[in-house]
Amino acid sequence: MPLQSLDIAARSATTTPPPGIRKTLEVAKLIDVTKCIGCKACQVACMQWNDVRDEVGENHGTYDNPRDLTANSWTVMRYSEVESQERGLEWLIRKDGCMHCEDPGCLKACPSPGAIIKYANGIVDMQQENCIGCGYCITGCPFNVPRISEKDHKAYKCTLCSDRVAVGLEPACVKVCPTGCISFGSKEDMKDIAEERVVELKERGYGNAGLYDPQGVGGTHVMYVLHHADKPGLYHDLPTDPAISPMVSLWKGVTKPLATLGLAAVAIGSLFHYVTKGPNEVSKETEKEVEKELEEEGKQ
Amino acid sequence: MKRDPNDLQRYTASERANHWVVGISFILIALSGLALFHPAFWPLSMLFGGGVWTRILHPFLGVLMAVSFAAMAVRFWKLNVMTPTDWEWLKRAKEMVNGDDHNMPIMGKYNGGQKMLFWALVVCMALLFVSGILIWRAYFSGFFPVGVVRLGAVVHAAVAAVMIALIFVHVYAAIWVKGTIRAMWYGTVTRPWAKQHHRAWYKEMTGK
């Protein structure tokens, strides 16, 4: 159940306004990738706070563990080894997980009323009790984030600790990060912190340092400071200019209400055709012809 | 069971049974699919025991329909090959819809409109089947890139709407042309019906 203190800005598969009279502060989590040492404390804190445990996996020859997001691992560290002429080998580590898009593709795609909600503070949260397990959210998400659990066939992803935030706490990952790489607060404040840090990074020779707050999805409530903001793809294929796919917009846009009207028009049109033109009955003429034929047959 | 010894046999019992399997599964698929199509139809999910059951049942019903439809298509495809007279019929279809069938060309077992419907349904079924597999998250979607699944979702929803409209037309045509629906109940039609609407077939059946 959504917490009442967090007002709702959008609700999946709902055509009327969700409850939302209060004005809440827009929040954001800022992940400063340049300060991350890849210790995975955040991954541990996430599992602990949310009380989910993943299967023990196998070593795939990288530090990525588990190898991908799962229904039980809502955040994973992505380790990318990048070689360039100017800088030699760089180890870029990105904490992956839900970006809490301002314009969430998952919510747009979801067919089940209230299975995904976006709070007024910007957090996008799945309400598993309303989830039907169709996986449309996976199809809709530009960041490949939601996962369906094998156990209960419900969709799971990072909640941005909506339960903690609702009572004035910061997300568990923020709380635990030993290098101060993750900050949490109002989106405005997080942008200010990022701006200062970017200036610092530029002074240190990272000319392309910048904030990742992609406008294609209306901005996100999880943002990154990147040393190479011009090439987000270096960080384990972080999309350069993510947006809800035009296919998803077509699928979930005005076409469906229009198609619905079209179907109604065909049904009502048929009814009116019947009452205006009348049924197509066999004519008396044909009936008589057939009678005559049968009589002749009888005589033979 | 023949109602009248002069009635003409149009469908065998097994053809009718096949058609009813397709028809019943279509109604269930359309209702469960629509529930997920737009929130306006969400209450239809209650017919299937809620949203989760709707999501689970729909694709399996789809497979049932695809198989039974394929069987029906194999039985009927030869009868639905278009001829020049069928095209002529289609050109004049407007007159018929307006209630005047005097100038319509003579038709065999099926008229041009019925044949076009048949082929349109074959295409729709094929597209729905392929796109349905693509968006079947529980078993198949994981094998395809997300771009393909997205295309599948668009195709599935669009073709479903077209197919539902086609079936509306199909059902309405059967209601409009009196004496037709019994062909799907008993398998027989009256002689005057056959002579009026499918004169070439009537001749084939009776020699007249």
Ligand code: HEM
């Ligand atoms: C031929 C085999 C078919 C298969 C395998 C199939 C499969 C699927 C699947 C997997 C879904 C997603 C929801 C879920 O997981 O249950 C779906 C949705 C849907 N299906 Fe089908 N289906 C088939 C045939 C049909 C037919 C014949 C119709 C038309 C009446 C139809 C109409 C729909 C609609 C309207 C939706 C919702 C689409 C949306 O959300 O935009 N399906 N189908």
Ligand code: SF4
């Ligand atoms: S990243 Fe994906 S799952 Fe997270 S809010 Fe955006 S669309 Fe939804």
Ligand code: SF4
């Ligand atoms: S899997 Fe659940 S949350 Fe995802 S789109 Fe389907 S109903 Fe919505």
